[in-house]
Amino acid sequence: MTAKAGVIWTTLLILAGIFSLAFIFFTLFPGKVPDAAWQYFTPAEVERARHYQRTMRLVSILAFLAQTTLLVWLVAGARAMGWGDAILHLTGERYYPALIAYFILIWLLLKAVALPFNFYSGFIVQHQWGFSTQSLVSWWMDYLKGSALDLILSGAGVLLLFWATGRWPFTWWGAAGLFLSGWLFVSTFLWPLIVAPLFNRFQPVNEGPVKTMVTQLAGRAGLKVDQILVMDASRRTTKANAYFTGLGTTKRIVLYDTLLDGYPPEEVEAVIAHEMAHWQRGHIVRGLLWGILASFLLLGLLYAVLKLTFTYEIARPGPYAPHLLVAMLLFLQLVSFLGQPAQNAISRRYEIEADRVALELTGNPGAMINLQVNLARKNLSDISPPAFIEWLTYSHPATLERIQAAEKHRTNP
Ligand SMILES: [Zn+2]
Secondary structure, three states, rough: HHHHHHHHHHHHHHHHHHHHHHHHHHHHOOOOOOOHHOOOOOOOHHHHHHHHHHHHHHHHHHHHHHHHHHHHHHHHHOOOHHHHHHHHHOOOOOOOHHHHHHHHHHHHHHHHHHHHHHHHHHHHHHOOOOEOOOOOHHHHHHHHOOOOOHHHHHHHHHHHHHHHHHHOOOOOHHHHHHHHHHHHHHHHHHHHHHHHHHHHHHHOOOOHHHHHEEEEEEEEHHOOOOHHHEEOOHHHHHOOEEEEEHHHHHHHEEEEEEHHHHHHHHHHOOOOOOHHHHHHHHHHHHHHHHHHHHHHHHHHHHHHHHHHHHHHHHHHOOOOOOOOOHHHHHHHHHHHOOOOOHHHHHHHHHHHHHHHHHHHHHOOOOHHHHHHHHHHHHHHOOOOOHHHHHHHOOOOOOHHHHHHHHHHHOOOO
């Protein structure tokens, strides 16, 4: 490893350590919420939500730290390399079988480390707080389906990537960036058709008040919205939500059945208007373009760091040695953790825009405020998280900010 590489890896690790410590500190000591909150929430409600969020945040950061520690342990102790050599030996020096076996081994280890955290936050905590409506068997079915999908897709990705390192030794990162860009579009197009139905049932909204609402809002937004689907979210959770997804002909707005059953019509209208605003403003395509930029940046940096770290190894002809996978994963893990503020800042900007457009479409800030209050109460959102935690991890503005934006619209539409 060159001195420069040492500086880069140390900086990344120290930064990730500082971010993690700050995250843990603000999770344990979130401070006071602004007085403006008491107009909408009781202290008991705020406290209860913070208790729930404290658990969820601690589990998420511990899971990240556990996986990162595993990767560092593998890279730093030269275990990654030793195991790589051993597997090559076992497969009779046949490269692709060795690569696949090595990938599966590392994948299984990372899965095993994350599993207790996933199970605790996704099943145990959700039952303790009365959110989960899922049986243990059903949770495991989801977990296994999701893992199988991940294994196949990331396995194919790793094979292609390593093949590319042999084919284009100096420019594989550009080829991988191009491929990933195409894949982002294809997978966004296919996700609602192939992946989402593996986990849920989707029904078009029936004729009735919701349908009428959709038609009127779509008219005002100047959109041809033909796909509004209701998802059977209640088979897993009592939490309510909605989302906008897909590309071209697969574009759709999905409403949780828990939203339609538990919220008054004008609040449902506020949700639909918000999702339509994402549609009208082309947020998915804009998000994908950001994703493409990030892919090239990330892969280019990855190549640069690998070249500094494994200078002699990657100068050899042929595809990269399988054990480089672990260093690649560590790099991506650290950089995507540290890149969250940028990603979330972009996402929050789109969400603020969608809220604003939604208010223009419905002209009903009161309903938007009630919706935010109701959602936060029932989903136990932290209505005003510590600034650092919002900066690092919030893809949406916090509840109180969304309420205040709607209040501003009410006084000054
Ligand atoms: Zn949104």
